[in-house]
Amino acid sequence: MKTRFLSAAAVSLLLSSACPAQQSKAFTRADTLRGTINEERSWWDVQRYDLSVRPDYPSKTIAATSVITYKVTGKQTVNRLQLDLQEPLIIDSILLDKKQKVNFTKDGNAWHVDVPSQQKNSEHALAVFYQGKVHEAKRAPWDGGWIWATDSLGRPWMTVACQGLGASVWFPCKDHQSDEPDKGASLTMTVPDTLTAIGNGRLQSKKQNSDGTATYTYAVTNPISTYCIIPYIGKYANFKETYKGEKGNLDINYWALDYNLDIARSYMPKEVHNMLNAFEFWFGPYPFYEDGYQLIETSHTGMEHQSAVSYGNWYKPGYRGRDGSGTGIGMKWDFIIIHESGHEWFGNNITTKDLADMWVHEGFTNYSETIFVDYVFGKESGDAYNKGTRRGIRNDKNIIPEYNVNAQGSGDMYPKAGNMIHSIRHGLNDDTLFRKILRGLNSTFYHQTVTSKQVENYVSKTAKFNYAKVFDQYLRTTQIPTLEFIVAPNKETVRLRYTNCIAGFNLPITLTNGKDELRLLPTDQWKTVKLKTGQASLITSENIENMFYVKPVQVKE
Numbered sequence: 345m346k347t348r349f350l351s352a353a354a355v356s357l358l359l360s361s362a363c364p365a366q367q368s369k370a371f372t373r374a375d376t377l378r379g380t381i382n383e384e385r386s387w388w389d390v391q392r393y394d395l396s397v398r399p400d401y402p403s404k405t406i407a408a409t410s411v412i413t414y415k416v417t418g419k420q421t422v423n424r425l426q427l428d429l430q431e432p433l434i435i436d437s438i439l440l441d442k443k444q445k446v447n448f449t450k451d452g453n454a455w456h457v458d459v460p461s462q463q464k465n466s467e468h469a470l471a472v473f474y475q476g477k478v479h480e481a482k483r484a485p486w487d488g489g490w491i492w493a494t495d496s497l498g499r500p501w502m503t504v505a506c507q508g509l510g511a512s513v514w515f516p517c518k519d520h521q522s523d524e525p526d527k528g529a530s531l532t533m534t535v536p537d538t539l540t541a542i543g544n545g546r547l548q549s550k551k552q553n554s555d556g557t558a559t560y561t562y563a564v565t566n567p568i569s570t571y572c573i574i575p576y577i578g579k580y581a582n583f584k585e586t587y588k589g590e591k592g593n594l595d596i597n598y599w600a601l602d603y604n605l606d607i608a609r610s611y612m613p614k615e616v617h618n619m620l621n622a623f624e625f626w627f628g629p630y631p632f633y634e635d636g637y638q639l640i641e642t643s644h645t646g647m648e649h650q651s652a653v654s655y656g657n658w659y660k661p662g663y664r665g666r667d668g669s670g671t672g673i674g675m676k677w678d679f680i681i682i683h684e685s686g687h688e689w690f691g692n693n694i695t696t697k698d699l700a701d702m703w704v705h706e707g708f709t710n711y712s713e714t715i716f717v718d719y720v721f722g723k724e725s726g727d728a729y730n731k732g733t734r735r736g737i738r739n740d741k742n743i744i745p746e747y748n749v750n751a752q753g754s755g756d757m758y759p760k761a762g763n764m765i766h767s768i769r770h771g772l773n774d775d776t777l778f779r780k781i782l783r784g785l786n787s788t789f790y791h792q793t794v795t796s797k798q799v800e801n802y803v804s805k806t807a808k809f810n811y812a813k814v815f816d817q818y819l820r821t822t823q824i825p826t827l828e829f830i831v832a833p834n835k836e837t838v839r840l841r842y843t844n845c846i847a848g849f850n851l852p853i854t855l856t857n858g859k860d861e862l863r864l865l866p867t868d869q870w871k872t873v874k875l876k877t878g879q880a881s882l883i884t885s886e887n888i889e890n891m892f893y894v895k896p897v898q899v900k901e
Contacts, residue, residue, distance in 0.1 A: 369751070371746070371751070373452075374452045374453060375749040375750055375751070376748065376749055377426065377451065377452070377453075377454040378428065378453070378454070378510070378519060378520075378749075378750040379520070379698070379699070379747075379748045379749040379750035379751065380748045380749070381520065381522065381748075382426065383421045383422050384422060384424050384425050384426035384456065385426050385518060385520065385523075386418055387417065387418040387419060387420050387421070387425075388415065388416055388417060388418075388425055389414060389415050389417045389523060389526070390412060390413070390414050390517075390518055390523050390524070390525045390526070391413040391414055391415050391467065391525060391526050391527045392525045392526075392527040392528060392529060392530075393410065393411070393412060393413075393515075393517065393525050393529040393530075393570070393573065394410075394411040394413070394529070394530045394532075395408065395409070395410050395411075395515055395529070395530065395531050395532065395573065396408060396409045396532040396533075396534075397515070397531070397532070397533055397534070397575060398533075398534040398535075398557075399490075399502055399533075399535065399575075399577065401492060401500045401502065401536075403477075404477060404478070404480060404490075404492050405475065405476055405477050405478065406433075406476070406478050406490075407475040408473075408474055408475065408515065409471060409472065409473050409474075410471075410472045410474070410515045410516045410517065411469055411470070411471045411472075412427075412469065412470045412472065412516070412517065412518075413467060413468070413469045413527070414467070414468060414469075414470070415465065415466070415467050416462045416463065416464050416465060416466050416467075416468070417464070417465075418464070419464075420461055420462065423458060423459055423460060423461060424456050424457060424458055424459065425456075425457050425459055426454050426455070426456055426457070426518070427448075427454070427455045427457055427470075427472065427516045427517065427518065428453055428454055428455070428510065428512035428516065428517060428518065428519035429453065429455055429472075429474060429512050429515070429516040429517075430453045430479055430509075430510070430512050431452075431453060431479070432477045432478075432479065433474055433475070433477070433478055433479075434474060435448065435450075435472055435473070435474045435516065436473045436474060437473050438457055438470055438471065438472050438473070439470070439471040439473075440459060440468060440469070440470055441469055442469065442471065446458050446470075453512060457470065472516040474515075474516060478490040478513070478514050479509075479513050479514075480492060481504075481505060481644075484505045484643070484644035485505035485507070485644045485645065485646075485647050487509070488505055488506045488507070488508060488513060489505070489506065489509065489513050489514075490502070490503075490504050490513070490514055491503050491504060491505065491643060491644065493643040495578060495579060495601050495603075495643075496601075496603070497603070499538075499539075499578070499579050500536075500539060500577070500578065501577070501578040501601075501643055502575065502576075502577040502578065503574060503575060503576045503577065503578075503642050503643070503644075503654065504575060505644055505647050505654070506571050507571045507647065507648075508571075508752055510570070510571060510750075511570035511571045511573060512570075515570075517570045518570075519570060521569060521695055521696055521697055521698065521699060522697035522698070523793075524567040524568060524570075524695065524793060525567060525568060526567055528545075528563060528564045528565045528566055528567070529544070529563065529564055529568055529573055530543075530561060530562065530563040530564075531543035531544065531561070531562050531563070531573060532559060532560070532561040533560050533561075533575050533577060534553070534557050534558070534559045535557060535558060535559075535560070535577050536557055536558075537553070537556055537558040538579070539558075539577055539578060539579060539580075540560075540577070540578065540579065540582075540599075541558075541560040541575060541576070541577045542560070542562065542575075542576040542577075542580065542599055542638070542640055542652065543560070543561075543563075543573075543574070543575055543576070543652065544562055544563075544564045544568065544572065544573060544574065544635065544638075544649060544650055544651050544652040545562050545563050545564035545565070545635040545636065545651050545652070546562065546564075546595075546635060546636055547560065547561070547562055548561040548562060548563050549561045564632070564650070565634050565635060566631075566635055566650075566651075566791060567791050568650050568651075568692070569650065569691075569692065569695050572648070572649045572650040572652075572692060574647075574649040574652060574654070576599070576640050576642065576652070576654070578601060579601060579602050580599045580600065580601065580602065580640075580641075581599070581600055581601070581602040581605040582597060582598065582599050583597075583598050583605070583608075583609055584596060584597045584598065585598075585613060587616075587620055587637075589620060589624055589629060589630060589633070590624050590628070590629040590630075591629040591630070591633045594620070594630055594633055594636065594637060595636040595637070596613075596616065596636065596637050596638070596639075597636060597637075597638040597639075598612050598613070598638075598639050599639070599640040599641060600612075600641045601641055604641060604659070607659050608641070608659065611659045612639055612655075612659075612681070615677065615678045615681045615682070616637075616639060616681060616685070618677070618716070618719075618720050619681060619685050619686075619716065621719070622715060622716045622719035623685070623686065623688075623689060623712065623715070623716070625779075626712075626715045626719065626779055626782050627689040627715075627782050627783060627786050628689070628782075628783040628786045628787055630688060630689075631688055631689060631692065631693035631786065631790065631791065632650065632651045632688065632692070632693075635650075635651040636651060637653075637685075637688075638651060638652045638653065639653050639655050639685075640652055640653065640654055641654075641655055641656065642654040642655060642656045643656060644656050645657065645663075645664065645680060646680035646683075646684045647684060648684045648685075648686075648687030648688070648691055648709075650688065650692040651688075653681075653684045653685055653688075654684070655680055655681060655684070656680065657678055657679065657680035657681070660678070661674075661675050661676060661677055661678050661679075662674055662675045662678075662679060663679040663680065667732075668732075668733060668735070668759075669728075669729045669730075669731075669732025669733050669735070670732050670735055671728050671729055671732040673717055673721065673725050673729045673732070674713075674729065674732075676721065677716065677717070677720065679713070682712065682713055682716050683709060683712065683713055686708075686712030686713070686716075687705060687709050689708075689709075689712070689786050690704060690705055690709045690712070691704075691705035691706075691709060693786055693789075693790060693791060694785060694786065694789045694792065694794060694799075695792070695793045695794070696793065696794060696795065696796065697793045697794065697795055698747050698748065699750050699751060699752055700744055700745050700746065700747045700751055700752070700753060700796075701744065701794075701795060701796040702752055702753070702757055703743045703744065703753065703757040703761045703796065703819060704796060704799050706757040706758045706761065707757055707758065707761025707762055707764065707765060708761075708762075708765065708782075710733065710758040710759055710761060710762035711730075711762040711765045711766060713733075713762075714726045714729055714730040714733075714762065714766060717729045727890065727891065730762065730763060730766045731763075731889075731890060733759040733762060733763065734759060734760075734763055734893065736755075736758065736759040737756050737759050737760045737763070738754065738755065738756055739754075739756065739760070739823075739824065740754055740756070740822070741753065741754045741822065742754060742819070742821065742822065743756050743757045743760065743761060743818070743819045743820070744796060744819045744820055754822075760818060760893070761818065761819070763893035764814070764815075764818040764819075764893060766891075766893070767814075767851060767891070767892045767893050767894070768803070768807075768811065768814065768851075770853075770854060770891040770892060771851060771852035771854055771892070772807060772852070772854070773854035773856065773861070773863065777806075777807065780806065781802075781803055781806045781807060784802070784806055785799065785802060785803075788802060789802075796815075800812065800815045809852065810850075813846060813848045813849045813850050814849065814850065814851050816846055817846050817849050817851075818893075821846060823844050823846075824844065824893070824895050825842050825843075825844055825845040825849055825894045825895070826842065826843045826844045826845070826894065826895045826896075826897055827840060827841075827842055827866060827888060827892075827894045827895065827896045827897070828840060828841055828842075828843055828897050828898075828899045829883060829896065829897075829898055829899065830899050830900070830901055831883055831898075835875060835880035836874065836875055837872050837873060837875060838864075838872070838873050838875060838883055839870055839871065839873075840864065840866045840870070840871060840873070841866060841867065841868060841869055841870045841871060842866050842867065842868045842894075843868070844895075845868055846868075847868060848867065848868065849867070849868055850865065850866070850867050851866070851892065851894065852864065852865050853865075853866060853888065853892060853894075854891075855882040855883065855887050855888070855891070856882065857881075857882060859878070860876075860879055860881070860882060861879075861882075862875070862876075862879040862882050862883070885897070885898060
């Protein structure tokens with residue numbers, strides 16, 4: 345997902361004034377309709393989306409059809425189902441199973457569709473015909489919507505970015521992360537024949553029409569989040585290659601504006617190869633070999649659209665010329681290619697059921713940057729980069745907000761959650777085990793929607809340590825834990841405890857210099873630990889702060 349960078353001065357001010365979490369938004373009926381699996385959503389499960397869209401660039405309108413195949417999985421307490429489609433788009437008609445026209449009513453961005461009683465385990469299809477002006481993104485990808493842009497030669501250039509805002513900004517769907525189409529999706533785009541249209545997955549067909557248009561159909565076979573189903577339309581040129589990965593041959597397609605083809609050809613493959621080498625090592629095989637991997641130039645910075653990653657970083661390292669870590673390390677690699685591709689594992693392979701748990705997407709993907717740096721440039725660089733990203737932590741509100749109202753928590757879900765994961769890694773001091781955890785998450789929850797608690801419990805179970813209080817501390821409060829410590833004058837013992845934390849906070853601390861090693865298990869109560877020769881020298885504020893997102897304070901007795 346998109347990432348913001350704050351100035352160092354702004355970050356310093358925010359950190360110095362960090363206060364208890366404030367979750368004060370007054371949620372509306374619309375928030376509940378969007379964020380809750382209610383009685384109009386609970387009894388049916390999406391199997392597939394088949395979308396057809398014809399955009400009209402001059403009028404900024406679309407004419408489209410969304411065919412939603414669904415399975416009856418539960419008891420119908422009402423003979424209605426809820427679809428989501430955001431204003432100003434309007435539904436003209438809905439056809440059930442290709443023959444029965446059904447009635448519907450509008451309730452803001454929710455549409456209540458009348459359907460008859462249907463037998464459990466039966467499958468049905470709704471064909472939704474809709475059209476009109478589509479919500480336009482003004483500052484993509486920050487605000488989201490359809491993007492009507494031009495390339496540098498003034499030619500039409502179109503796409504969509506809609507994470508958070510939701511796929512219903514441009515097509516009717518069950519707009520809730522918990523329900524991905526189990527049998528994949530297709531996207532058919534009819535565009536001027538001077539342009540090329542690209543979608544997720546693989547090209548199924550291209551047809552030259554007699555009216556100066558061409559029709560392209562792309563499809564994915566794997567489950568996919570609705571906000572990841574995206575059209576790309578412009579004057580594109582293509583080159584391709586095969587990457588030999590853990591699961592065999594992975595087809596890679598690169599798409600650049602035609603005048604950028606040469607620079608794309610010389611720039612993109614190296615970054616993508618480094619990314620795949622690092623992430624397949626740490627996270628496991630790329631999760632969508634069947635659908636391939638595409639990297640597609642776009643007018644905005646970039647997004648993690650499954651198997652069709654959007655790229656707008658100007659073919660330069662950093663994040664449009666900046667390094668969010670402030671270390672200089674971020675200027676050695678392309679942030680957008682690495683971060684957005686990292687979401688193929690965390691976000692696209694593993695997807696959270698509720699938007700409130702988005703830290704699973706963004707925290708682990710933020711940490712994928714550290715993992716990448718570690719793999720390509722070495723562990724010391726990875727540690728420095730991770731610590732540098734703390735500049736973006738605001739501690740303004742909880743990372744996990746309210747559930748069932750389509751709410752997103754603090755932007756700290758990126759750097760703070762990433763630093764939490766790095767702290768857990770250093771506490772383990774066992775990269776073989778840590779790699780097992782990361783790969784295990786991607787295999788255990790392969791192509792699944794999950795809750796934060798499932799991920800938290802998996803980490804604790806695999807690590808054989810209960811991290812429940814650690815997750816609660818960093819995800820559900822804004823406090824930065826303080827580690828108070830007292831090294832005895834004879835250097836034979838250390839007393840330590842956590843303060844400014846929840847009861848029971850117990851993040852393990854492991855300190856090492858490559859020769860000596862010390863593992864500490866502090867809690868919120870004073871504890872005395874005997875030290876071996878050489879271990880006292882490891883216990884410094886600098887050593888602790890470099891490896892762990894806590895505030896170390898050496899206390900005088």
